[in-house]
Amino acid sequence: MVVCANFLWSQKQSENEDIFENAAGNLYTHPEKTITVSEYLSINPGSNEERFKALNLKAEALILQGNYILALNALLESFHLNSDSGDTTTLSRTNLILSELYRKLGIIPKAEERLSLVAKSLNNDPADNPEKASLYIDFFTAKSSLLLEQKKYEEAIKAIDIKFLERYSHQFPYQVSKSYLQLARIYGSAQQWKNASVYAGKALQLSQESGLGENYNAYAELEISKADFTQKNRQKYLSEIPQLLILSEKVNDIVLKKNIHQFLADYYRSEGDNNKYQFHNLKYLELSETITTAQQKASDLILSLTENDLKTKDDQRYKTNHILIWVIGFAIVILGLVFWFRLRTKQNYNNYKEYISKLKNKQQESQMLVPKSESVEEVSKTPQFIPEKTEQILLEKLLAFENGTDFTKKSLTLQSLAKDLDTNTRYLSEIVNKHKQKNFNAYINELRINYIINKLRNESAFLNYKISYLAEESGFSSHTSFSTVFKTVTGIPPKEFISFIKKEVSLAD
Template sequence: MILSNNRLFGQYVLFVLLFLVSPLFSQENDEDMRMINKAHEMAFFSPNEALKLTDHMLKKASTADDHVTVYLIEADINIAKGDYDKTAESLFKANRLINKVNDSLKAEIVFHKAFLARTLKLYNQFDNYVSVVKILKEKEDNASLKSYLDIKLTFEEANMFIDQENYTQAITVINTLDKYRKEIEEGQLSDVYYLIKAKAYKGLEKYEESYKYYNLASASYVKDHKNTNLLTETALVLGTADLDYFKKDYTAALDKLTQHLKRLGDSENNYLLEKLNNRVAINYLGLNDKENHLKYNDAFLSYNKKVYDLETSAVNSAYNYINEEQALNLETKENSLKAIVFSALGALFLIALFGNLLYFSNKAKKKRLKEIIGYLEITNKLLVDSVDKVKSISPKKLSIPTETEQNILVGLKKFESTVKYTSKDMSLATLAAQLDTNTKYLSEIINKHYNDNFNAYINKLRVNYIIEKLKNEPEYLNYKISYLAEESGFSSHSSFATVFKSITGIAPTVFIDMLGKEIHNKKA
């Protein structure tokens, strides 16, 4: 989920902004630096107050480095608020200045974009951004910055393995940072390091190890960050509450979760509130407290709807900015080719002028002059053709390209051959990201080729999945409807029963009874 992606991010941003970035603000003084520090510190605890500071800082900014520094802090503020639309806006404002800033800020822009891509499950873009940082790292001469980039790349790689539930590989990767233990401590990154280990061991169901690293992460966080990052605090609460839940200590888990909900107060981060309310509801269910379970589950479902809408909007915004970025890159290349053409034309003009002077002064060289001019005209034509070729491949966005449509259809077939559709987290935005497209294209193609909207498409896959299980694995006939609902990806017993009946025409209990009798008769 998105929280598992963003909860570590804020902790290592301050390190580069304060220690690796070259002097910020062209007329920088102590007050300017205090304002930068204060804005970043408040970003993850009091984001709305931090925004007031960044508005003031933007008015004072005069260089590309100044502006990018503020845009990155704005991006962190919006990460803290769970507003990935505005996060993308801030990052791509910074990206427009990427060729005008120092190497550390350049890397930080790409890292932020990689984080956003991973958060929104735009994994192809994530890989592209990581590759860019690796190139920057190899070219970097500053040893401190090079170490920092290596540490952060490893954090990203380990988090990606955790997102993919490859916990063993995540441990292997994070352990490669042992050589940087001093840098990690000096950079106040220990809590990030320990949190990654805690998540990975929890995924491996090594709960004692996980609990040890959550405690180490908590101690490092309090020591280095003085309770100023609600994302990290939420990660610690959710992680340790999960461990309590696994031990069936529901009361201890609820105590942590409800206290943290109060601490969040009027937080705007729907992602955090969705997770916390979901965990509270589950623990009340463990205590068989149906009244409180229903109360917090209703809150969870409300936030879940908001998260779905926010995620869909953010994915579309990110794709729009990515397309804009690609268009600018193409325009830059085209301008470079034009410059070559104009240079050739200028050279042609000068040579022609010089040739004419020679022509009038020495007619004997006329034949040679024509050969030179002819050669240059051929060269110029090749350059013009090269520019035209670049123009001819500019993408048209009036309709879905045939190749794109075929790629999406192939991707859908591959998707249907997996069981990813049984994930409760599956959404139009999530699937679009996995297929490396946008939600509008995906929705249109599902409507066109399946005569269904996205929800109907997913629900049919889930119902067909559970029917196959019932037919081929008889033990499923004895499972409760609530288990079948969860197994196939539905959020509740009732929604599963409603959808099942709408597709098959009969209730799941009736279907199971009929199927059980049929199997019994065949055996008899």
Template sequence: MMDKIKNIRLFFYTDRILGFLCFFFYVFFASQTKNDVGILREEILDKMQYENHNVEDLIKYYSKISPNDAHILNIKFLLLKGEYEEGLNKIFLLENSAKKDKDSELFFQYQCLYGQICQMLGLTDEADKVRNNLNHNELVKATAFTDLSLDKNSFDIFKSADRLAILRSAIKNYKRTNNVVGLIQTNIWLAEMLGSDNPESKTALNSALSLIKNSDSKLYYAMLIDNYLSKVYLKHNNASAAFDLLEKYGNSATDISNMNLKTDFYRNLAISSARIGDFGNLDHINKSYFTIVEYQNAKRAVARAMLANHINKVNDGKLKSQKDLFRNIYITIFMAFICGLVVIYLSHKSKKKKAEESVAEVDAKNFVIPDKTEKRILKKLEEFENKQRYIQKNVSLKMLAQQFDTNPNYLSEIVNNHKNSNFNTYINNLRVDYIVDKIRQDPEYRKYKVSYLADECGFSSHSLFTKIFKNRMDLSPTEFLQTFNE
């Protein structure tokens, strides 16, 4: 009997130990696999700037792990190389799956890529439509897609403030993950966007120079930095210094897959060569430059026609749908008129309108709000505040009452009693408190203009924001921001 008990105990402990070991190995290898996928993705984003052949194989392999993300990276790579027609075909393939969920990260990425190629091809009206959609997208404010900064042109679709925010966010992320190549590129593009005379631009440039000096990064990154420096030198009429920086890349530039950088490089090299009088190689440089430009223009022309045709088809489809809708409406109205339903509808509508007008005329002071209703509305208000929905510009008493499934009189009375202010003052105070909290907690907000802060917290008018802010804080927004810079 004792031997049997011992065997049972031994089996029990052995089973628990094996279970623990299985769990340990699962956690360990799952973590390793996740890290390997991240490394593979970073390698693709890195090599797509300066390699052609290996990148395609890497993307093909990555597509077995993450098909949608691999598809997006492939589009980025094609646009980077100037293969606009192939890139468009890939975007069209992505369109249907992306539009299934317009709140998803995939749809956001699709819009970014679509807007980018519209801008590249000169379809400004279509690019503006995408830009307007992106400016109202919460994912932009979160600046979650830091790898956008690995392709300079992919975030040109955003407005200037969001571009800077994305770059700064990317720099913080790359510092945290020790991504040297990401830091080099983002610092150079931040410096270029801010302008060479900006103090932050100089800091970003120095960071990039320090990183390239202390790393074994590829030739591409050194060329990226020197190309930017050459533009700074040319701006200050120092063509000799610009030429000295660029001349050494004359042979290796042909292997760069980034067509925009390659074009910019040859243009700067041609300008500096002409200014210092080095005409011996100028013909060759000009030939290289114009060959790329002509090739790109031809590619753009084909892709532009292809995209315009696609847009026309989409618009024709929308027009047909609208015509079908109107036709169905007309038929329905006609049938309703014949059957006498219109009379019934109008009669019902008239009675309902009179009933609503009668309720609206009741003096707010003469009604008593049930305790259960009051608690429900207060809970809805708490949820409204916690989710910061007050920064939406279209917030109104009527709209909020509809969302709370109550009437405006109830909501107004509860705000007056529990928030000690009328509805408009209540909303405006929430907005001011929100932006004050952002300024105190996030130093980036202290750099923004007052108009941007007003728009960020939901005010439609810069002057109204200033007035409400001063009433709330006893300081104007400008004065309040200055307190952090002293």
């Protein structure tokens, strides 16, 4: 009976592995099937490791579809279940996907925190086993993506281990191709289009040789087309446009689909085909708004979570029978905290002065006239079809809105502001993205934080108010969300920021 039971169990594990591999292969072609299968495997796993892998795969498929909240839930479930298992490689994979999700949502500090945890798990030779080697490639690709997000192009290029990619190109074609694509994006962002074309070509060649599928090839084909278009290789990009038109309807990655429509809108605009330009630009704007809304909802959810929701407590950390170790450890911790606190306070004070200086500059700039449409077009790289006069009027209305206090209304939404400004949500969303270089939610949050900072600096009574009152005054729904957003915007917690203002006031007196 024991032998029979072991045989049946092994058979089930083998079947589940085959099902998982099939689901992973469908990630880009049929993400909805991947989600269904991964849900089944997470409920009926052959082992705990299978459950964790299924939840991670489900999260990746959901991210492709733009379902960021469901992806976050799957990753948190995997994280909590995996924390007690001791499986560091699978836990690192969860942290890696979480980092990518945070990066897509614009929550850079949390993305960096998750990546640092992955880095710790790779402290030994990453080539000592295949699973860790695969994780290492994904890790430095994710690190490079984070650096690219911060426009640190040289660091982003150096983060990718080219020799390691060449060594494992045939063993891990998906991961290596993804790294080559990342290099193509970096060089494209740095306007080094020849290098961008080279690495996009490498990614496409590896993808085709390994049979990764048309949906995955689309990432490389878009980068190649962008490089050819920018370098004015007309014969090449004209031959690539028909394939991109097909892929614009077939691909399942919502962000990739948006980027393809954006490129096609650029192309048809350059060709003077206004009808096709408007069609693809409208598709781009619709997808952009869908993604922004999904990101905003997911960001709000993350802001409502505390760090305790993401970490498990280790109640066995200290042993009560080692009194001497306790005393020595406590003394070291106190000294370390004192040193860290002084260092952090000094650094935060420098950040405070820098932020105040930037705020003053912004206020001076806000007194200037709205830039003319010609110069606006030079700055923006985002294609849009808003009449120049309408765009100028909207910019003037936004300036008046920023100089008022309507942004402190809790009921304020993209829709309500668009109505107040006599425009539509697409126009308003694009104007904010283009001229403020941030999404609507981040734009309003920054206005609210700057408003309350001005109150604190100019009206001394505000320095004695509770944080909950400041949150209410600036339009936030809770003390927690205000504190989290305040630190995200300024880099400093509100209590410490207020203490710096009090310090300046006392010195002035």
